[in-house]
Amino acid sequence: MQALDIRSTQRLQQSTHIHFMLIFVLITELLLMRHWLRKRVLLPWRALMNQADTISLTDFTPRVAINGRDEMAQLASALNQMASALAQSYGTLEKRVLEKTASLAQKHDELRFLFAASQRLQSNAPLSERINAVLKQLCRVTPLIAPSLSHYPQSSSVAVGNQQQHYWQLRPGKPEQGYLNARLPASHHLTCDQQQLIVTLCEMIANTQTAASQQDYRQQVALMEERSAIARELHDSIAQSLSCLKIQLGCIQMQPCLKQPDTVALLAQMREELNRSWRQLRELLTTFRVQLSQPGLLPALAETCTEFSTRLGYPPQLDWQAASVGFTPSQSLHLTNIVREALNNVVRHASATAVHIVVSYHNHQVKLSVQDNGRGFIADSVAREHFGLAIMHGRAQALNGHFRLHTTPGRGTRIEVCFPLTIQDDNDHDSRNTLTD
Known part of the structure; x- marks a missing residue:
């Protein structure tokens, strides 16, 4: 166990x-x-x-x-x-949201710029001030540098430092409206929206210039109608009085009791002064009755040449070398009157068989020349007393230009008018003063 x-x-x-x-x-x-x-x-x-x-x-x-x-x-x-x-x-x-946000902000700034530009261009300030202010604002919404307007485009191949030159037509297909020139840094480029903004602005400036030109033309037409009425009144009053004086003086000279040499010389002097006053009055009446049937200097000069063809017996030759230049109505009226006065002198004094009229533009300078192959004269002996030369000289000064007379006895006469031209030329001189010089 x-x-x-x-x-x-x-x-x-x-x-x-x-x-x-x-x-x-x-x-x-x-x-x-x-x-x-x-x-x-x-x-x-x-x-x-x-x-x-x-x-x-x-x-x-x-x-x-x-x-x-x-x-x-x-x-x-x-x-x-x-x-x-x-x-x-x-x-x-x-990234896309940021890009879209930046794009929307840019478009918002561009729309605000176009709205502000539209309001400024429609203001009552002088046209040059309006355009300069808009171009200054353009530099803030685009990378353009020193935008300006001109009659001719500045070459796009010209580079200033690291800046490339660019230009846009103010109105496509119409170079006479002018160009917008500006420089663009080589490190920048214009987006599609900025390109469209510039094109839209060019169209707005062109429309503003057209509206200002049309308004100026309407004012010119109204003033010319008023001057025509004044011319009719002068013709019905002073001209008829001078005609009556000429008839009465002729009757006095026919009196047999007034044959003393002193009396005859005095009456001849009176008739000469009366004829001079009559010629000056006719020149004033002719000047007052000049009208521009349509805008533009070329149509006005063509009508003038057609008018004087009958009086001269041959058509004056017109050489137009200013195809892309836009003249204001005031400039057109002054130049037309200068040409008319020169042709009047050819009809009365030159006995010429040919007249050559040239209008050219180069380096922002307009040059008008009227040359004939007549008998010429001594300039110092005639210029001081010739009323027509004083008229042409005064109109050249109204254009901020210079008047030159070239003449030699037996070799014809040539008159030249040169004045500066800028695309932003505005109604800086009152049209009424221009027409009543």
Whole structure:
């Protein structure tokens, strides 16, 4: 019995040791399993959840680094790729939004500029001031430098430093309206919207110039009608009185009792003064009756040449070398009257067989010349007493120009008028003063 108890005790102890060993092994396995699950499942899962939360806050920079080929590693790789794609897409969208915002802001500034330019161009200030103010504002919404207007385009091949010259027609297809010239830095370029802005502004300036020219022309027509009425009144009053005086003086000279030399000389002097007054009055009446049937200097000169063809017996030759120059109505009227006065002198004094009229433009200077092949005269002996020369000289001064007379006895006469011309020439001189000089 004692031996049996001893074996039972030994077996029980062995069983207990085995149980403890099994429990230890199980606990160790559980600890290892817990460590493995924490490392391979819990921590990666938390990292993935943190990345998902960060992505939900539009932060695509964090990345999850999980090594291996299990599901968590594949999920982390997919999430990283998705974050990269979202970051790229979000960056692209953000860039496009910024570009669109900047574009809308630029268009807003351009619309505000066009609205302000339209209001300024329609103001009552002188045209040159209005255009200069608009061109100054143009530099603030575009990279253009020193924009200006001119009758001719400045060559686009000319570069000043690192600036390239550009030009635009104020009205496409009508070079006589002028050009907008400006310089552009080589490091800048004009966008399509800025190009369209410049084209629109050119059209606005051209319309403003056309409207100002039409208004000036209407004023000129109204004043010329008024002058025609004055001319009719002068003809019906002073002209008839001078005619009556000429008839009465002729009757006095026919009296036989007035044949003394002194009396005859006095009467001849009276008739000469009366004839001179009559000629001057006729010149004034002719000047007052000059009208521009249509805008433009060329049609006015063509009509003048046609009118004087009958009186001269041959058509004057007109050489027009200012095709792209736009003259104001005041300038057209002054030049037309100068040509008429010159042709009147040819009819009365020159005995010429040919007359050549040239209008040219070069280096911002307009030149008018009227030349005949008549008998000429000595300038010093006639210029002081010739009323027509004084009229032409006064009209040249009204154009801020110069009048020159070239004549030699037996070799004809040439008159020249030169004056500066700018495209922004405005109604700086009152039209009424221009017409009543």
